Amino acid sequence: MNKSVCTTEAASLLGISSRRLRQLLNDGRVRGAYKSGKFWIIPLFNNLPQIIERKRGPKGKWRTTRPPALAKINVNRNRIGSNNHKSPEERQPVISVKRSGNNLYGNQVEILGPCRIVYQPDKPLGCGARLWIETFSDIHFIGGSFPATA
Numbered sequence: 001m002n003k004s005v006c007t008t009e010a011a012s013l014l015g016i017s018s019r020r021l022r023q024l025l026n027d028g029r030v031r032g033a034y035k036s037g038k039f040w041i042i043p044l045f046n047n048l049p050q051i052i053e054r055k056r057g058p059k060g061k062w063r064t065t066r067p068p069a070l071a072k073i074n075v076n077r078n079r080i081g082s083n084n085h086k087s088p089e090e091r092q093p094v095i096s097v098k099r100s101g102n103n104l105y106g107n108q109v110e111i112l113g114p115c116r117i118v119y120q121p122d123k124p125l126g127c128g129a130r131l132w133i134e135t136f137s138d139i140h141f142i143g144g145s146f147p148a149t150a
Contacts, residue, residue, distance in 0.1 A: 003044045009089055010042045010049045022116050024051060035146035071099040072125065073109060073133040096127070113137025 001023040007025070011018040024030050025040050032043040044051050057090040074096045093105035115135035124130045 002135045003047075004041045005049070006042060007040050007042065013044075013048055013050070028052075029054070035127065067135075069100040071097055071135050071137075071139055072129075073097050073111075073135070073139070074125065074129040075130075078128075095141075097141075098125075098127075099139075103147075104141065105146045106143065108142040109137050110142055111137055112140065125136075 005013070005099040009044050012028075013020065021030070022040075025033055025042075029052045030042060031045070031052055034041055063143050066088050073140050076094050076096055079092050079094045083094065095109050096115070097106070097109065099105045111133070113135065114137060115133050117133050118129070119131045121130045125132060
C-alpha cells in the first residue's frame with residue numbers, strides 16, 4: 001500500500017513551495033492525487049510524489065531553496081554545573097544552537113541529516129567552546145527552544 005501525504009509534506013519532499021504544488025495539483029499534473037473535502041491526498045511513489053511533465057513549452061524551473069546556514073551546536077558545561085543544585089523549575093537550558101547570528105537554547109535537539117563533531121582546542125568558538133557539532137541540516141528542539149539571554 002502506498003503512503004499518502006498532504007500538500008505541505010509533498011512540497012517539502014519535492015523542494016518546491018506549497019503554492020507551486022497546489023498549482024500543479026489544480027492542473028492535474030500530480031499522479032494519483034485527489035481531493036477529499038478541501039484537502040489534497042497525494043500518493044507517494046518511491047517515497048516521492050510524481051509530477052507529470054508537459055509536452056510543450058519550456059522546461060519547468062523548479063524553485064530551489066537556499067541551503068541553510070551552518071549551525072553550531074554546543075553543550076554549555078558551565079550551565080550543567082550550575083544546574084546541579086537547582087530545582088527542575090529553576091534549571092537553565094544547556095544546549096546552544098548558533099546559526100546566522102541567532103543563538104537558541106534548549107535541553108534536547110534533533111538533527112535531521114548529516115553532521116560532524118569538531119574539536120579545536122587551539123581555535124575555540126567565540127563563546128569559548130572547544131568541542132561542537134556542525135551541520136547544514138534542519139535542527140529541531142524537542143520540548144521548545146529559548147532565545148539567548150543577555
